Amino acid sequence: MATISDVARAAGVSPATVSRVLNGGRVTPERARRVREAAAALGFSPNRVARSLRTRRSSAIALLVPDIANPFFTALARGVEDTAQRTGLSVVLCNTDEDVAKERRYLQVAVAEHMAGVLVAAASRTRTDLTEPAARGIPVVAVDRRPRTAEVDAVTVDNRHGAQEATAHLVARGYRRIACLTGPAGVSTAEDRLAGHRAALLEAGVREEHVRTYTRRAVPRVEGGYAAMRELLALDEPPDAVFAAHNLMTVGALRALREAGAEPPGCGVLSFGDIPFASLVHPSLSTVRLPAYELGEAAAALLQERIAGSDMPLRTLVLRTTLEPRDSTAGPG
Amino acid sequence: MATISDVARAAGVSPATVSRVLNGGRVTPERARRVREAAAALGFSPNRVARSLRTRRSSAIALLVPDIANPFFTALARGVEDTAQRTGLSVVLCNTDEDVAKERRYLQVAVAEHMAGVLVAAASRTRTDLTEPAARGIPVVAVDRRPRTAEVDAVTVDNRHGAQEATAHLVARGYRRIACLTGPAGVSTAEDRLAGHRAALLEAGVREEHVRTYTRRAVPRVEGGYAAMRELLALDEPPDAVFAAHNLMTVGALRALREAGAEPPGCGVLSFGDIPFASLVHPSLSTVRLPAYELGEAAAALLQERIAGSDMPLRTLVLRTTLEPRDSTAGPG
DNA sequence: CACGCCTGTGAAACCCTTTTCAGGGCAACT
DNA sequence: AGTTGCCCTGAAAAGGGTTTCACAGGCGTG
Known part of the structure; x- marks a missing residue:
């Protein structure tokens, strides 16, 4: 591996000059040319570790x-x-x-x-x-x-806005008992999405208590969504739609719904964030697309x-x- | 950021000794203890760039x-x-x-x-x-x-073996015109999987020419699988099963099949490599699981x-x- | 002409660690 | 007692760049 000194020697200049040529210092054109030629001939590429250190x-x-x-x-x-x-x-x-x-x-x-x-x-x-x-x-x-x-x-x-829009959409489509699956407290995205969901419901005249009944927090994984959805389905009045605030949780929720025979769109499902190859899921999945x-x-x-x-x-x-x-x-x- | 010299000074030793303590050289226990204490007190962690350089x-x-x-x-x-x-x-x-x-x-x-x-x-x-x-x-x-x-x-x-097993499975389930979607020539996995597929068919008494008719190479993406599958479906005698030697191509193939109304298992589909959340696809997708x-x-x-x-x-x-x-x-x- | 300023250059310092080398101290042996 | 050999230690070199600093030379100005 050629070093900067090798290049300097070959070009008849000092290492400092070589460094300046490579990093945009002031060097006379003639010397710069010689340096560049020598560097090319030797296949020189600066040692990034040494550069980092300095x-x-x-x-x-x-x-x-x-x-x-x-x-x-x-x-x-x-x-x-x-x-x-x-x-x-x-x-x-x-x-x-x-x-x-x-x-x-x-x-x-x-x-x-x-x-x-x-x-x-x-x-x-x-x-x-x-x-x-x-x-x-x-x-x-x-x-x-x-x-x-x-x-x-x-x-x-804009998690809050996206979630609000999502839940408002569910309301508009005629769903009445809209659940929310979200991530653990302390994760900002989970909090914001829940806030948007709640705002949409309150605006639609749903009581705070009702919102709380149909909200579940779980670990943001497939299993978390599955477990939480099962809990919701076990309620006396199970939800007729679910806003899943996390893409993997949606997968778990869908599995739970299928097992319970409550497939969409009878029970509405809206996912926050894409599921890969969502196009393969039947029926096609409504989502909030994240950039x-x-x-x-x-x-x-x-x-x-x-x-x-x-x-x-x-x-x-x-x-x-x-x-x-x-x-x-x-x-x- | 504390350096090794700072630690050495604090411990009353040379930098070399500090280095030896940290990297397992021979140092008397008493000194080693002093060095470790000093390092802990200063929150020292060695500069990995300098170490790399040396x-x-x-x-x-x-x-x-x-x-x-x-x-x-x-x-x-x-x-x-x-x-x-x-x-x-x-x-x-x-x-x-x-x-x-x-x-x-x-x-x-x-x-x-x-x-x-x-x-x-x-x-x-x-x-x-x-x-x-x-x-x-x-x-x-x-x-x-x-x-x-x-x-x-x-x-x-073991691509060859996996592919052979996969196609043999399709044969055993009664499929007769088994197609293969694979990646471009020059990619070793694509070659090996095709080889396994061919071996299984030849063993089942299928003619080489027949194998070739139902084989398509495409770019290993969703679109590649889609396009290749459409080509196959346009044949006079379209295939009644497809071995997709690449997971993303499988997704494309499924889409093409759905559009053509030829859904599995009527037309068998076997994917080499998992599709994420394949459990959501209906009917559930047979796969060759890759570790x-x-x-x-x-x-x-x-x-x-x-x-x-x-x-x-x-x-x-x-x-x-x-x-x-x-x-x-x-x-x- | 003298002075100062500006530009381009190379020597040397610097970044921080590891590793070599030489030496001091001590135990074991002749 | 004098060697020999071993272990531990610190000084210094090495790793390969960038950057500072001092200096030389050219130019413009008073």
Whole structure:
């Protein structure tokens, strides 16, 4: 592996000059040409580790997601990756498994590796601690979920609005006992979606108590949705529609409904977030589409600005969701 | 950020001694204790960039996959990540998009970053070039797909056997005109699966020509499967079953079948590789289950051995698939 | 002509850790 | 007592870039 000194020797200049040619310093054209030729001839590419050490900044960013198996986060990761790749940043993918301890370990690594920046879909709104990297001067952007503990840039979706629109749609289609399956307390997306759902129902004249009866919190996994849906179906007056505030929970809910013989659209089902290949599900599934890829793109772009040294005031970018009504919410009976 | 010198000063020793305490050199217990206390008090964690520079080895490995949106590769990535994480390795995820040029760029980055190792699901059997990292002493393990150009360790699944079993199953269930949708020539998995399919048919007494009539190659995406299936359905004697050698292509095929009103199991459908939430598809989908997570685990473990300096002869680990017959291959008529 | 300023350049410092090397101290042996 | 050998330790080198600093030379100005 050729080093910068090899190139310098071959071009008859000092290593400092080579560095300047490569990084845009002022060098006379003639020398610059010689350096470039020598570099090409030797197949030189700078050792990024050495560069990182000296500049105290690496060309890698960390992306922390709670569940890489969820297609929402893979789409987001693609958005991040495509954007980062364009400016030569590598993306280190870290799967936190919704585990705050695991998340903390990854954040420590990011600090020890002097990573250029961190993108994080926080495992917990209250317990995720982003102060460490922020204090060390590593830019942090929260994506999808915003933790409360640190002041960072954020890119989120309008969960509340999307949920409100979703539940309003169920109301409009004539459903009366509309349930909500949402994630655990303390996760901002779960809270916001529940809030939107409640707002839509209250506006439609539903009593607060009624809302509460038909709301279930569960772990945001397929099994969580399944268990919660079964609970709801066991009520004296089971719901006639369900707003599932999480895509994987929707899958569990659908399974429970099928087992109980209460298939949509008789019992309406509306999913917040796409299910992959939802087009295969029968009847076709109404969803609130989330701009996952765009979320990743926007967050990566924002992070890059910070890495480049932007000192704009903190920003929160909120992307809109879009309701896509299909057959699973065609109406009861 | 505390450095090793700070710790040394605080403990009244030299930096060399601190390094030895942390990395398992011989140090008297008393000193070691002092060093550990000082390190803890200062919250010291070694700068991994400096360490990388000196040791010429980083603690990151690259994982190159052709399509992170495919659940097969996300499961694989999880296996890799969980295993790597256990020994303190970070995983840099690189999405090559089935593009050899993009793949080459990522390999260059891996070399320039002095990464500890590379795991690669090659974009092409013939054009993927793994000689560069191998020549630089960076261990490489091929996973899922093995390129021909370099001599590397590999972890694959028994595609041929799995495919043969799958098609034999279709034969046994009474299907007569069994089609095969597979990936492009030059991708080892596509080739092997087709070979298994053909072997099963020939064994059942089907003529080679007949096999060829009902075989289609397409890009391994949903649209590829859709287009190829439509072609097959337009034949004078359309197939009465299809073995889809790729999970995403299966989705496309199902869509085409539904449009044509030829739903399974009347027309049998067997997918090589899971479709996420296949349990939601009606009728339930017969699949050849791939051990994606285990593939990632095994590959990461193998790579770690090499990184640790193992000089065993090259190994190829082949994992078995399992046929899971369900309703979509219940039989014709 | 003298002075100051500006530009381009190379030497050397620097980033932080690991590793080599040489030496001191001590025990065991001749 | 004098070697020999071993263990532990610290000083210093090494890893490969970037950046600071000082300096040389050219140019413009008073």
